[in-house]
Amino acid sequence: MNFNNVILIISGEPNSIFLEIFFKALKKSKTKKPLILIASHKLVKLQMNKLKFKKKINILNTKDFFKMKLNNNDINLIDVKYNTTKPFEKISSKSNQYIQNCFDVGCKIIKKFNIKKLITGPISKEKFLKKKYLGLTEFISKKFNIKKSAMLIYHKKLSVCPVTTHLPLKSVPKKINKSLIYEKVKLINEFYKNKFNIKPKIAVLGINPHCESIYKVNEDEKIIKPAIINLQKYNYKISGPYSADTIFMKNNIKKFDVIIGMYHDQVLTPIKTLFEYDAINITIGLPFIRVSPDHGPNEKMLGKNLSDPKSLIQAINFLDKH
Secondary structure (H helix, E strand, O other), X not given: OOOOOOEEXXXXXXXXXXXXXXXXXXXXXXXXXXXXXXXXXXXXHXXXXXXXXXXXXXXXXXXXXXXXXXXXXXXXXXXXXXXXXXXXXXXXXXXXXXXXXXXXXXXXXXXXXXXXXXXXXXXXXXXXXOOOOOOHHHHHHHHOOOOOOEEEEEOOOOEEEEOOXXXXXHHHHHHOOHHHHXXXXXXXXXXXXXHHOOOOOXXXXXXXXXXXXXXXXXXXXXXXXXXXXXXXXXXXXXXXXXXXXXXXXXXXXXXXXXXXXXXXXXXXXXXXXXXXXXXXXXXEOOOOEEEEEOOOOOHHHOOOOOOOOHHHXXXXXXXXXX
């Protein structure tokens, strides 16, 4: 088996819409790269029955699956045990060990076989990460001893990157510094160069409304603007700081490949408004490409069979091409 072609999928929170959209994506995705799902066989069968989805399950042995010729006619499954009798339950800490085991198995396979493509399902930050990590970006980076990584919400027309990820808003100004901005810009530039052979045009947003502040310490003038000027000296195609209230206007976004914001919702709110489920979350800086659909567990939609698989299909299509 050519491990460069394998797309490994860690299902994440069992009480989420992920398996539903995975079943739907299997019907619509045209990738010939083998999809290998890491999840509970028991859970997959329970949710398949609940959602009236029919497909043969091909259970793989982690010791010899690499010898097999896999395709996507069946669900290629690495079984991780999970004690449940219901297809869906309320999200709680009950699933934490199962989720941890799924990630442990996935990371072991990635390291052993040097797999380059990973998709992860959503988790509950409150129940699973328990404030130890800001998000899955940081959780996975830690597992591979990566200190510098970035969250890129990617769309072919426009991507965004928050300098800080899942921080409370009151903590953001204390975290912003020049080094962090340099880190994100360099990672983005390298990613676009390696994957698309271009030097991306990058816009950087200010942190204050209209990039102005009534306080003596103005982060836009003292931190963000000097960081941009310094990066320009090294021939990065970067400009700013721009005001967040106008940068996402139709004529403005045509000028850029990536917009970097200072905090999570500053850039994720507009990108989801523009493209809805047609964008994907990529962790850059890892020794492989990690992609996730751009949504959470979505407890309100459990078992309704109404969830849109578009973001997962886009994730699979991206890894199919790159």
